[in-house]
Amino acid sequence: MEESTAKKSVPVLPWMRSPVDITHFEDCPFDLIPCLDPRLKVALQKLGFSSLLPVQIAVWQETIGPGAFERDLCINSPTGSGKTLAYALPIVQRLSTRAIKCLRALIVLPTRDLAVQVKEVFAAIAPAVGLSVGLAVGQSSISHEISELIKRPKFEAGICYDREYLMQGFESSVDILVATPGRLMDHITTTKGFTLEHLCYLVVDETDRMLREEYQSWLPTVLKMTRSHDESIMPHVNSFFPSVFGPLKTIRRCGVERGFKGKCYPRLVKMVLSATLTRDPSKLAQLDLHHPLFLTSGKRRYQLPEKLESYRVICESKLKPLYLVALLQNLGGEKCIVFTSSVESTHRLCTLLNFFGDLKLKIKEYSGLQRQSVRSVIQVNILQQDIEGLPEGEIQVLVSSDAMTRGMDVEGVRNVINYDRPPFIKTYIHRAGRTARAGQAGRCFTLLHRDEVKRFRKLLQKVDNDSCPVYTVPSSSVESLHSIYVSGNFLDFFPIDELIMH
């Protein structure tokens, strides 16, 4: 269950009560960023960026700047504010001076799509300073993944003939690994030569979601492996060539580090992030944070993107699908994501919308049931438009359940539509956050029956949003759609009562 978000709630944890306010920072051009490696500056410019965003500056200060990575960071910053680069850039900059390649940074995310997206960000900057990035998400077979991650000694029938490799043993092919918890655990438990012994940085993105589920106890396992040089938790290490394994050793001493008794040194630096970061002490305790620093945006617990406009569309339940079609028509060809409450609703709604073929809506479905990634769904959508030569400005619509609410960065989404009312404020934040990203404008429409308005307004008060004006869909559009619906035999396929999905 989502935790309650009482108005003006005060965090229980003392260190959360005196946060760094990210809103006090402003965009800063690269030339003014202290110590930024010029090679990284060029890589960022190739991405089309010219400055760092506020959250990126705030994190830079606490890592490469005066903060010098001395504290673990808990970052609560709105959707689309640029959190990925906020952690990627300092990690890459710091590792750019490393002498020997080994796995030093691990980024863990809840889904494959998100991990692929984050890997792309690292891959855009890390090679500029000679670092390699790997992905462990189960996108390919485990043997292929292992071959990408580990440089193995040459063995034949269990015998190693290559003296040089024999001396070197296994080596990591990557400095940075982006992983989902399941595949990470596969490598920890079964992949020979996979070690977290040298890990310096651990990032837990979408932290509240990551801490909500156990994911095969990946977190305690990772923390245990990085706390001491204890090989007993990696049974294959001892049973397999112990004399040649791991020529490079990272010894973590247990002692007093800057007054913190019992911490290992060198310690694992942790960064945890979300747009809806948990404040639950018992959940955060699992991370074993060191002298944590809380970075958050403004005084409110949750914040919506600055340029997001929220609207409600009041409609009769019976005519909800038709209101949606009319709204899509009204949005004049802008890219939209429509959210429903379940995979079944997504499928039914998408099928219905596609029946309105004359309306020239190009619609795709995305749900957790589909194997295809969100991005490839979007690409297919664009591709089809090219092939069929449909007129420019044609509406592109992705219908989705909450499977893709978190973190997905889909370019050019101008509108989000909540076909079903989001049950929690966190759901609203993550859905709405697929638009209005990186300082762009965006709109979020929520279709509501009159009876739902009060509850919805109460929900929005949690993000200090008292003004959620009504967006009026012309009733004439709905009426003409209704006659198409009635005359088009839709009723046989989609009895209107079944389309009302709450």
Ligand SMILES: Nc1ncnc2c1ncn2[C@@H]1O[C@H](COP(=O)(O)OP(=O)(O)OP(=O)(O)O)[C@@H](O)[C@H]1O
């Ligand atoms: N310095 C920058 N200048 C311009 N655009 C940027 C910059 N940094 C990141 N972006 C863009 O901002 C968008 C949002 O970034 P990102 O996905 O990291 O946001 P986020 O805060 O992690 O969002 P969410 O909470 O939804 O996961 C991306 O499209 C990214 O390319």
